[in-house]
Amino acid sequence: xxxxxxxxxxxxxxxxxxxxxxxxxxxxxxxxxxxxxxxxxxxxxxxxxxxxxxxxxxxxxxxxxxxxxxxxxxxxxxxxxxxxxxxxxxxxxxxxxxxxxxxxxxxxxxxxxxxxxxxxxxxxxxxxxxxxxxxxxxxxxxxxxxxxxxxxxxxxxxxxxxxxxxxxxxxxxxxxxxxxxxxxxxxxxxxxxxxxxxxxxxxx
Amino acid sequence: xxxxxxxxxxxxxxxxxxxxxxxxxxxxxxxxxxxxxxxxxxxxxxxxxxxxxxxxxxxxxxxxxxxxxxxxxxxxxxxxxxxxxxxxxxxxxxxxxxxxxxxxxxxxxxxxxxxxxxxxxxxxxxxxxxxxxxxxxxxxxxxxxxxxxxxxxxxxxxxxxxxxxxxxxxxxxxxxxxxxxxxxxxxxxxxxxxxxxxxxxxxxxxxxxxxxxxxxxxxxxxxxxxxxxxxxxxxxxxxxxxxxxx
Numbered sequence: 001x002x003x004x005x006x007x008x009x010x011x012x013x014x015x016x017x018x019x020x021x022x023x024x025x026x027x028x029x030x031x032x033x034x035x036x037x038x039x040x041x042x043x044x045x046x047x048x049x050x051x052x053x054x055x056x057x058x059x060x061x062x063x064x065x066x067x068x069x070x071x072x073x074x075x076x077x078x079x080x081x082x083x084x085x086x087x088x089x090x091x092x093x094x095x096x097x098x099x100x101x102x103x104x105x106x107x108x109x110x111x112x113x114x115x116x117x118x119x120x121x122x123x124x125x126x127x128x129x130x131x132x133x134x135x136x137x138x139x140x141x142x143x144x145x146x147x148x149x150x151x152x153x154x155x156x157x158x159x160x161x162x163x164x165x166x167x168x169x170x171x172x173x174x175x176x177x178x179x180x181x182x183x184x185x186x187x188x189x190x191x192x193x194x195x196x197x198x199x200x201x202x203x204x
Numbered sequence: 205x206x207x208x209x210x211x212x213x214x215x216x217x218x219x220x221x222x223x224x225x226x227x228x229x230x231x232x233x234x235x236x237x238x239x240x241x242x243x244x245x246x247x248x249x250x251x252x253x254x255x256x257x258x259x260x261x262x263x264x265x266x267x268x269x270x271x272x273x274x275x276x277x278x279x280x281x282x283x284x285x286x287x288x289x290x291x292x293x294x295x296x297x298x299x300x301x302x303x304x305x306x307x308x309x310x311x312x313x314x315x316x317x318x319x320x321x322x323x324x325x326x327x328x329x330x331x332x333x334x335x336x337x338x339x340x341x342x343x344x345x346x347x348x349x350x351x352x353x354x355x356x357x358x359x360x361x362x363x364x365x366x367x368x369x370x371x372x373x374x375x376x377x378x379x380x381x382x383x384x385x386x387x388x389x390x391x392x393x394x395x396x397x398x399x400x401x402x403x404x405x406x407x408x409x410x411x412x413x414x415x416x417x418x419x420x421x422x423x424x425x426x427x428x429x430x431x432x433x434x435x436x437x438x439x440x441x442x443x444x445x446x447x448x449x450x
Contacts, residue, residue, distance in 0.1 A: 022212040039270045043306050046269075050305030050333030053312075054344075057332050071347060108339045111369065118368050122397045125375075129399070138395060176388050179404040183386045185430050186408030187275035189423035192218045194278060198226065198419030199411070201281040201310050 007197050014195045055079065078103075141167060218426055225422030235425050242382045242400035243413040249356035249380050250290045258355035259296035260287055261348055263370060264311060265361020265385065266303025266341045273362035276386040276407060277307050280360035282420070283410040285314050287358065290414075292322030301334045301348055302361075303341030308333035342366040349373040359383035359398070360407060363390040371397035384410075405431075 013035055020032025058072035086096045123142060126135050147157060148164025193199040225232065253260050264280045267273025287298050297319070300311035312331035319326035334344025349357060350373060357374045359367060363385045371394070374381040383394045384402025394401045402410075405427060411420035444450045 018215070022208055022215075036270065043268070043270050043304075045305075046309050047305035047336060050302075050308045050336070053308055053328065053331075054333050054335075057329055060329060108337070111339045111343065111366070115365055115368055118372055119365075119393065119396065122368060122372070126396050138392075179388055179391065181434055182404030182431070183276075183407070185427045185434075186279070186405040187272060187386070188215060188218050189222070189427050190275040190278050190408055192215070192222050193411075193419050193423055196219070196223060196226075196419070198222075198417065199278065199282055201278050201314065 006202060007200060010200075010202055011195060011197055014191075018191075018195065051079075214430075218423075218430075221426040221429070222419065222422045225425050226418045229418040229422060235421070235428075237409075237412070237424060240402070240406055240409065240413060242384075242402050242406070243410065245380065245400055246287075246356070246358060246382055246414070249382075250287060253291055253296075253298075253355050254294045256355060257295045258353045259294070260291060260298040261345075261352075261354040261357045261379075262287060262298055262300045262311075263345055263357060263359040263361060264300060264302040264304075264307050265359070265363045265367075266335075266338045267307070267362025267386075269304055269306040269310075273386060276384075277302075277304075277310075277361050279408045279410060281310055281314050282416055283358065283360055283414060284311060285318055286411065286414040286416055288315050288318035289322065292318065292324055296353065297324070297327070297330055299329075299348060299352060299354075300331045301341070301345045302331075303333070303335055303338060305333055305336075307361075338364060338366045339369075342369045345370050346373045349377050349379065354379050356380040356382070359385070359394075360402070360410065361385065362387055363394070365389065365393050368393050368397045374399075 016028070017032050017035055020028045055076065058075050061072040062069050062076065082099055085099060086093075089095050123139055127139060144160060145164050145167060148160040148162075148167075151157075190199070194201065249260065252258075262280065262284045264277050264284075265273075267277050269277065284298070284300055291298055297315070300308075300315060302308040302311055308331060312326075312328065315331050316326045332348075334348065335341035346369065348354065349370070354374075354377060356379055357370070359370065359381065360383070363370075363383070364387055367383065367385070367390055371381050371383065375397075380400075381398045382400045382402070383398040384407030385391055385394060386407065391401065391403060395403075408427075409424055411417070412424040441450065
């Protein structure tokens with residue numbers, strides 16, 4: 001154990017927050033809320049550090065002309081322009097909102113639109129890559145749910161609509177709950193490993 | 205109050221059993237864990253990365269570290285540490301991308317620790333924030349896959365539909381993609397787009413399958429015990445309901 005102090009602090013704070021959830025003592029609950037507020041503030045500071053890292057990485061890529069360095073230059077120019085506009089005017093000024101509504105939102109919406117095509121293509125590729133019964137069930141379910149949700153060329157298929165409802169309400173909910181139970185067990189196990197110091201993602 | 209008490213007892217039981225199984229791991233009979241193809245392929249990819257001199261990309265997603273999504277990111281960090289140690293002799297160390305500031309810092313910390321243990325220099329370029337929103341994060345991760353000679357992508361974190369963009373980039377770059385997430389719709393997308401998908405709790409089992417130590421094996425045993433208990437409770441509840449007792 002190379003950093004016993006950081007490990008001890010992390011474990012102690014983790015245990016206090018955990019106990020704050022289960023024990024109805026007002027002081028413990030208040031302490032938990034204060035510690036969680038600190039965590040939120042630290043996460044915001046970490047975002048600033050992360051942006052510093054983003055600038056550093058793309059600066060080095062631009063200087064080295066590594067890969068598509070023009071993308072890095074474009075990123076740095078737009079980042080500093082946005083920072084300048086938002087910092088000079090304010091985040092709610094019309095200029096700042098113009099950048100958000102006319103650049104950020106359309107680009108992210110375009111990526112979302114690409115996803116629809118990409119997922120349809122991925123479905124076909126799935127059958128080519130892994131033709132087993134799970135893939136067939138997956139593809140059949142997707143097709144039934146899609147046709148059952150939106151009428152195809154104006155034709156309505158009531159049987160498919162009923163089948164879609166049954167699939168969405170019974171097997172899909174059952175499967176999702178099964179997966180969520182497994183994930184919940186995994187989350188508890190991961191949390192306990194960190195609290196006993198067996199896993200130290202904070203580098204101790 | 206009853207729900208809170210049950211939750212506290214479950215967490216306490218996890219604590220006790222994980223500590224017991226970790227301490228007495230040598231004396232306990234071997235527990236046969238089922239083979240998960242994704243981890244077999246990951247081990248091969250690690251070996252190949254060392255031999256072929258290409259790099260592994262570990263994507264930690266854009267989950268909030270102050271919420272429940274942190275657990276899957278911590279599972280990803282645990283796998284990053286193992287992968288970084290295993291590829292320490294490679295010409296190209298693994299690169300980790302994150303969509304959250306704190307996660308990016310933790311990935312740097314993990315890679316720095318692994319580098320220190322292996323006696324090699326750490327480069328800040330290897331742990332990075334690629335974007336602060338899910339789509340900007342995915343868009344930033346694409347350039348890593350395209351430009352940095354990535355042989356395999358390991359995606360373990362909180363992802364939604366945007367993960368399809370990352371997997372598509374992996375497919376185009378002819379690199380292997382192994383992925384797991386805690387997000388149910390994200391898992392459906394991963395099933396269709398990744399080469400190997402980790403379903404549900406498999407995402408959290410990476411440490412145990414990659415030899416991260418007795419605590420990881422112990423936690424997997426405890427999860428198995430609790431899963432059996434849950435199955436029993438659910439089946440018994442359904443039967444009692446069917447019989448009209450409940």
